[in-house]
Amino acid sequence: MAAKLEDQYPGHVMSRFDVHLGLATLTRMDAPTIRCRGAVAQALGVKPWEVRCRPRADGGFDLGLPNRYMPSRHDGKLDEVATAVVGRPGWYVTVDPAALTASLIPSEPPTFPALIPYPLADLSTTDRDRLMFGRRLPAAGARLGSVAEIDWKAQAFALVAGLPGSGKSVTLNAIIAGSLASGSELCVIDLPAKSLDFAWCKDMVRPGGWGCDNAEAAVTALALVYAEGERRARVLAAEGVVNWLELPQERQFAPILVVVDEVTALLVPRRVPAGIPRDHPLKVEVDQENIPKAALDRFINKIVAELRFVGIRLVLSSQVANNSTGIGPSLKAKIGHKILVGSNPSRQARTQAFNDETSVPHVPPTIRADCDAAKGSGCAELEGTAPYVFKSFYAASDDYRAALLRLGVPTTGQPEPTARQIAQHTDSLRVDEALLAPRGARRGADADPDGEPVTDRNGRPLRGIAAANARSSRLQNRS
DSSP states (O other), X not given: OHHHHHHHSTTEEEEEEETTTTEEEEEEOOXXXXXXXXXXXHHHTSOGGGSEEEEOTTSOXXXXXXXXXXXXXXHHHHHHIIXXXXXXXXXXXXXXXXXXXEEEEOOOXXXXXXXXXXXXXXXXXXXXXXXXEEEEOOOXXXXXXXXXXXXXXXXXXXXXXXXXXXXXXXXXXXXXXXXXXXXXXXXXXXXXXXGGGGGGGGGGSOXXXXXXXXXXXXXXHHHHHHHHHHHHHHHHXXXXXXXXXXXXXXXXXXXXXXXXXXXXXXXXXXXXXXXXXXXXXXXXXXXXXXXXXXXXXXXXXXXXXXOTTTTEEXXXXXXXXXXXXXXXXXXXXXXXXXXXXOSSOOHXXXXXXXXOGGGSOOOOHHHHTOHHXXXXXXXXXXXXXXXXXXXXXXXXXXXXXXXXXXXXXXXXXXXXXXXXXXXXXXXXXXXXXXXXXXXXXXXXXXXXXXXXXXXXXXXXXXXXXXXXXXXXXXXXXXX
């Protein structure tokens, strides 16, 4: 009947048909409208006259949907019609399921500006429990997305992953600035060479919280945080509460943010080639280097496992997150907030970073193709919210520092752990010299091949690595 009537009235199509009443309505439509109506009908699995379609002034279309429309079944198909059949990428669909109406609206694909400045003027009102670090990808038709933020009440631990140059340090600096502005204490653990990224806030760490000068300082800084966490746990036990947020507002602890950068280099032990004797200087050196790494790994795992409810917040930063890089499945499972910086990470990187890679959206191709828009972008799977695409805030280090000093953020004259603190927490980490003695040796590890103590030119005894090096040199000279 539709074909017959449309043949009889060229330029018209059947827009309503009621077989029981013997009623048909013909409407004049242009070709684009007919094509849109047909595509929507095909997507919904209905006849074309069951869909009402009217052109919009902006080039899109307003629709009337049939009763069988179901959002879970049909919204994705309507998006495909808008972006691939009727329109192009960037077009979007709005639907009112109750009224059975929809609109296909022309728009450009959502994107990011080249730079999203950190709102330094808002630092004074930063919420200590909801920390902003960037903006989400704008919704279709919008120019600016909502704020990307970490909900520390939902989870106290975060992972920031990404390849070198992807923007991890930019993201970490935004997290640090917001934390300091909201009254948190700070502890930074990093390699000496990489710690320049955080030199701007070195004197803003808690006393002894700068663990970047060497391995012993890193272990000590974390040990001090752990000791403070244990003290807080005892306070909570005495108060009869299990979470620091249950204390009266005026008696709550200041949160402590611990940032551990370059986790791989800090935690993954060095390997010694097979066949090297246990008393060889190289083996001794590697053992001495690996022991602080093991201590750091132990403190990180203990903080995550034992001190979740005392106000300690931990951010681990690494290029990738797997067992061989210091963040194994057990530790990763305890970390609720996961951020992967980079516009085009591999599937393996996404799988290693996220709990459910398939649920996390990708950075859109239009953004990946724009170097300015892509810089600093990434994906976030955060506790308490649906995964999303984001771009980090940016500010120069000097600007962060100046803004925080204006707010009165306290500084310390002793950011590094003291020599006494280092000795207290790392003396037990030294290689047991008795274990370094050659097999069959009847004297200490610091004796020469004949069993006599090894001394320097002034007759002072040598120990540890220095003794092992001297012993090896004497053996070579004799051979």
